[in-house]
Amino acid sequence: MDKIIIEGGVPLSGRVAISGAKNAALPILAATLLAPGVHCLSNVPPLADIRTFKKVLGLMGVQFEDGGHEGPPHRHDALVVDTSRLTGWMAPYEVVKTMRAAVLVLGPLVARMQQASVSLPGGCAIGARPIDQHLKGLEAMGTKITLNQGYVEAKVRRLKGADITLDTPTVTGTENLLMAASLAQGVTRLHNAAQEPEVTDLARFLTAMGARIDGIGSDTLTITGVEALTPAPYRIMPDRIEAGTYLAAAAITKGSVTIAGAPVGALSAVLEKFHEAGVRYKITDDTITLEPAGSLTGVDVKTRPYPGFPTDMQAQFMAVMALARGASVITETIFENRFMHVSELNRLGADITVSGNQAVVRGKKQLLGAPVMATDLRASASLVVAALAAQGTTEVHRVYHLDRGYANLVDKLTGLGARLRRAPA
Ligand code: EPZ
Secondary structure (H helix, E strand, O other), X not given: OEEEEEEOOOOOEEEEEXXXXXXXXXXXXXXXXXXXXXXXXXXXXXXXXXXXXXXXXXXXXXXXXXXXXXXXXXXXXXXXXEXXXXXXXXXOHHHHOOOHHHHHXXXXXXXXXXXXXXXXXXXXXXXXXXXHXXXXXXXXXXXXXXXXXXXXXXXXXXXXXXXXXXXXXXXXXXXXXXXXXXXXXXXXXXXXXXXXXXXXXXXXXXXXXXXXXXXXXXXXXXXXXXXXXXXXXXXXXEOHHHHHHHHHHHHHOOOEEXXXXXXXXXXXXXXXXXXXXXXXXXXXXXXXXXXXXXXXXXXXXXXXXXXXXXXXXHHHHHHHHOOOEOEEEEEOOOOOOOOHHHHHHHHOOOEEEXXXXXXXXXXXXXXXXXXXXXXOHHHHHHHHHHHHHOEOEEEEEOOHHHHOOOOOXXXXXXXXXXXXXXXXX
């Protein structure tokens, strides 16, 4: 397992380019199962989770050809996915336990193969994360679901459109049901659907393949099933959480940074909170340019489903609040255990106390480098953000968590003037 060694205290400066969105690329990769043939996806981020998902799809007979980084621009970061011949319909426990997003094959497999055998994901560091809403929706569409030795066994002759109201606006639940409904017989209305931009990106890809979806971007999706979908080229949207993470890194180091190729329109709640805290920036439709801020002020934040403040930015924002003036009350309403980064931030000298789903951050004048341990993807990002501003050396251990969601993190931060390097632990 590697670690990252960071010499903090350097104000970041320069320009960083945002990669494709992990949480759009994963459901879009799953959606290629719906349309037999050759798909050409571009702006696919080079991440561990993408590599893991390709393994899952490979087990079912999907073939890939990496467009690589050379070749004509339209093939830059391109990934060719051939779903012509599927030989299986199973997502095994060994993979799902490492990446719960593998449950995204459930809807497409039931729609394409009329069956699926997908391991229940089990809990993870940030919470129980059940998939009851995914299963409720598929059952409403006529799927017979049985649980057998930790696997969801799903079977159906032909999916039928249904009226489904989700108990909670689950992101991957909405995505699974949206994919299944695209090939169902009749109309499906999905109420209380997640509105995350990545759900919209999936809906746009499905539409490009011939799906008929109304209400894209709203909390009610109406899908009129079609007989078949046809592969279509598609460019993955940029990653709003990666962009927000670099925003946090620039803000905490009082740097002047341009974040290029960012989905600015999908970052309103995050930009609003940084502005309230005293961060000054200029935006265009795809760039955010920060100007060196004075001292930042502690502000309260509550995570909410989109368009509210995203839970995936909670840990990174908390790191910034650790050096803001005054107090900040951070309320996590999405996951029941997403404060694993608090004890590690406190090892860097932060003053954060947790009570239930609230963390109270009392801003300090400085943080001091120390060895810390990453526990989950966004917690590890939060430790990197804090370490960039801490005086002295910080070692972030178990950085495989970072590799899941941040492409070329060390190179991108080095390009902004940060002093860091990766080394074997
Ligand atoms: C997606 O996870 C993202 N992952 C997560 O990003 C993100 O944190 C989360 O949405 C919330 O925005 C991907 O898109 C691959 P949920 P997902 O289903 O779909 C409960 C990252 O850092 N729930 O919206 O698994 C659940 O327990 C990752 O990139 C049910 O009760 O999240 C949770 O409390 C981490 N029953 C809440 O809803 C269900 O059937 C939100 O979960 C489904 C979910």
